[in-house]
Amino acid sequence: xxxxxxxxxxxxxxxxxxxxxxxxxxxxLGTFVGVLPGIGPAMAVALLLxxxxxxxxxxxxxxxxxxxxxxxxxxxxxxxLLNTPGESASVMTAIEGNKMAKKGRAAQALATAAIGSFVAxxxxxxxxxxxxxxxxxxxxxxxxxxxxxxxxxxxxLVTAVLGSSKLRGFIGLFIGLTIGLVGLDLSxxxxxxxxxxxxxxxxxxxxxxxxxxxxxxxxxWIAAHLRRQPIDVxxxxxxxxxxxxxxxxxxxxxxxxxxxxxxxxxxxxGAETPTFLSYVLERRLSRKKEEFGHGAIEGVAGxxxxxxxxxxxxxxxxxxxxxxxxxxxxVLLAAMRTxxxxxxxxxxxxxxxxxxxxxxxxxxGNTLLLVINLPLAPMWAKLLQxxxxxxxxxxxxxxxxxxxxxxxxxxxxALLLVFGAVGFAVRRFGxxxxxxxxxxxxxxxxxxxxxxxxxxxxxDISGLFNEPLAIAIYVLLAIILIAPPVIQRVRGAPLVPRExxxxxxxx
Amino acid sequence: xSVVVGYIPNEYGEAALTEALxxxxxxxxxxxxxxxxxxxxxxxxxYLGDEARSGLEQRLSAAPVDVELRQSVGADPxxxxxxxxxEVGADALVIGIRHRSxxxxxxxxxxxxRLLMEAPCPVVAVKP
Numbered sequence: 048x049x050x051x052x053x054x055x056x057x058x059x060x061x062x063x064x065x066x067x068x069x070x071x072x073x074x075x076l077g078t079f080v081g082v083l084p085g086i087g088p089a090m091a092v093a094l095l096l097x098x099x100x101x102x103x104x105x106x107x108x109x110x111x112x113x114x115x116x117x118x119x120x121x122x123x124x125x126x127x128l129l130n131t132p133g134e135s136a137s138v139m140t141a142i143e144g145n146k147m148a149k150k151g152r153a154a155q156a157l158a159t160a161a162i163g164s165f166v167a168x169x170x171x172x173x174x175x176x177x178x179x180x181x182x183x184x185x186x187x188x189x190x191x192x193x194x195x196x197x198x199x200x201x202x203x204l205v206t207a208v209l210g211s212s213k214l215r216g217f218i219g220l221f222i223g224l225t226i227g228l229v230g231l232d233l234s235x236x237x238x239x240x241x242x243x244x245x246x247x248x249x250x251x252x253x254x255x256x257x258x259x260x261x262x263x264x265x266x267x268w269i270a271a272h273l274r275r276q277p278i279d280v281x282x283x284x285x286x287x288x289x290x291x292x293x294x295x296x297x298x299x300x301x302x303x304x305x306x307x308x309x310x311x312x313x314x315x316x317g318a319e320t321p322t323f324l325s326y327v328l329e330r331r332l333s334r335k336k337e338e339f340g341h342g343a344i345e346g347v348a349g350x351x352x353x354x355x356x357x358x359x360x361x362x363x364x365x366x367x368x369x370x371x372x373x374x375x376x377x378v379l380l381a382a383m384r385t386x387x388x389x390x391x392x393x394x395x396x397x398x399x400x401x402x403x404x405x406x407x408x409x410x411x412g413n414t415l416l417l418v419i420n421l422p423l424a425p426m427w428a429k430l431l432q433x434x435x436x437x438x439x440x441x442x443x444x445x446x447x448x449x450x451x452x453x454x455x456x457x458x459x460x461a462l463l464l465v466f467g468a469v470g471f472a473v474r475r476f477g478x479x480x481x482x483x484x485x486x487x488x489x490x491x492x493x494x495x496x497x498x499x500x501x502x503x504x505x506x507d508i509s510g511l512f513n514e515p516l517a518i519a520i521y522v523l524l525a526i527i528l529i530a531p532p533v534i535q536r537v538r539g540a541p542l543v544p545r546e547x548x549x550x551x552x553x554x
Numbered sequence: 555x556s557v558v559v560g561y562i563p564n565e566y567g568e569a570a571l572t573e574a575l576x577x578x579x580x581x582x583x584x585x586x587x588x589x590x591x592x593x594x595x596x597x598x599x600x601y602l603g604d605e606a607r608s609g610l611e612q613r614l615s616a617a618p619v620d621v622e623l624r625q626s627v628g629a630d631p632x633x634x635x636x637x638x639x640x641e642v643g644a645d646a647l648v649i650g651i652r653h654r655s656x657x658x659x660x661x662x663x664x665x666x667x668r669l670l671m672e673a674p675c676p677v678v679a680v681k682p
Contacts, residue, residue, distance in 0.1 A: 083596075084596065129596070129597070131596070273593075273594055274592070274593040274594065274627060274628040275593050275627070276591075276593060276601075276627050277591055277593060277595065277596065277597055277598035277601045277603075277627075278596060278597060278603075279597075279603035279604070279605070279606075280597040280599075428597075431595065431596040431597040432595050432596075432597050432598065432599065433595055434592070434594045434595045435594050435595060435596075436594055
């Protein structure tokens with residue numbers, strides 16, 4: 048009951064006209080970036096980081112949360128109408144959704160995606176509200192050694208489990224970790240990897256890295272592939288569903304939610320796996336199996352719900368442990384740090400107003416998405432006609448402005464270009480971006496915890512293994528790394544479907 | 555020798571196409587239909603997709619004159635139409651034109667304007 052009261056308090060805070068306006072701006076902006084392939088919520092939040100210097104923390108997190116949920120919603124619109132997933136978690140939606148649209152059922156596909164997202168997002172957010180305080184309470188007890196192990200686990204999971212090429216994943220991770228190392232050593236104050244450049248002594252600002260990798264890298268990539276044959280868009284009216292569609296959708300929504308949430312909450316990263324599992328599950332359970340591959344509504348409802356539930360689940364490790372598992376969460380964490388908020392188990396007790404208002408605004412944002420966006424679907428489809436040179440000119444403008452605004456130094460703009468080049472290179476060589484950005488953010492956190500653990504044991508390596516939880520996690524880690532190749536050999540088929548891998552490189 | 559027409563799938567393009575067919579009959583030549591896009595946006599409604607293209611081809615096969623349909627991606631539409639007109643040694647160029655507001659004239663470069671000024675042959679401008 049306590050949780051419910053806190054959530055209602057948060058709701059009261061979030062329902063002020065000003066906060067409501069930020070939620071609305073957030074979801075609209077999020078949908079905007081979600082609809083356009085290549086521009087995701089992570090990039091949008093990174094670009095907006097400097098704008099929030101003038102905002103209260105609560106308001107900017109309401110804005111960011113809106114962008115995050117809006118981005119998920121927008122991605123499904125593009126998948127269905129264009130067969131071009133706006134972001135990697137929408138790949139599965141595209142399979143059935145686009146077939147439905149081609150059969151003239153675009154309106155129903157959009158409706159089941161939107162309402163499914165709403166259902167999953169709402170249930171997911173409520174689960175976050177009830178689970179996070181509980182997890183945070185346990186997490187306070189966790190020692191530095193176990194923290195280090197948990198972070199290691201999440202980095203390895205994101206890098207090794209997702210994507211076809213472990214090598215590419217680890218290359219991305221190590222690039223990220225290296226960027227995170229730049230600056231003064233925590234305890235000795237020695238300069239690391241600064242190359243004698245004084246401005247690098249404070250480390251590289253995460254805003255510059257995120258904006259460079261996401262925005263500049265993507266802009267360069269688009270510039271290199273600018274002229275393309277336009278894709279046929281499927282015209283769509285106002286989304287609606289018949290009674291039969293409702294009957295066929297509600298179970299996949301709930302099943303998708305049940306699959307998606309745990310995957311989002313575990314530090315396994317991303318919504319790709321649960322959306323894929325949900326698709327497979329719906330195909331297996333469906334009484335109209337022959338419809339799959341030809342536009343089955345269950346194949347849109349399930350994955351789309353799984354997608355949003357896992358998007359909500361991401362807030363559990365972020366709020367309870369200060370551990371980001373997706374690119375957007377990583378940028379959100381960076382935003383918390385610019386406000387001087389310490390993410391971690393104490394966040395719930397230090398900043399209760401922020402956390403509960405954020406959770407309440409997630410619920411509100413979700414509802415706004417449904418109310419505002421469902422009738423606007425035809426308008427969102429029009430966004431795809433924006434010529435890319437104009438669009439990316441705007442993105443580059445905001446990117447440079449943002450990088451300069453961090454410290455008002457021209458050096459950061461030069462640094463931005465360097466990271467832009469890195470961003471272009473990782474796209475060119477198919478290196479996934481998620482491990483890279485998580486490496487930049489989690490790397491320094493991990494180092495702090497490792498130093499803490501080693502200081503306690505006077506530098507003895509056993510300090511990293513002196514907690515049962517840490518040992519359990521290392522065992523789990525070993526199993527995760529060893530099991531897939533073994534299973535693959537036995538089954539003779541890769542665990543992660545091909546479609547997901549192809550998307551991985553474009554994120 | 556033929557009549558070149560700039561075509562986009564809307565009323566302006568249709569008006570131009572109808573006029574181009576009539577012009578070709580009058581001159582006793584064929585028609586080259588040009589449909590082109592800069593290809594810099596994800597979706598361009600002025601560019602024919604596969605389905606729309608085969609629909610148009612079917613319609614044009616009933617025309618009393620020889621019709622050739624050319625599509626291109628990447629070049630500026632005005633440049634592309636002018637190139638085709640020079641290449642086939644066009645007798646005439648047919649385009650659809652529309653009214654633009656004062657603001658529109660300032661903001662948007664006009665393909666029709668460039669064609670009228672730079673075409674190597676007489677230009678027939680049609681309104682729907």
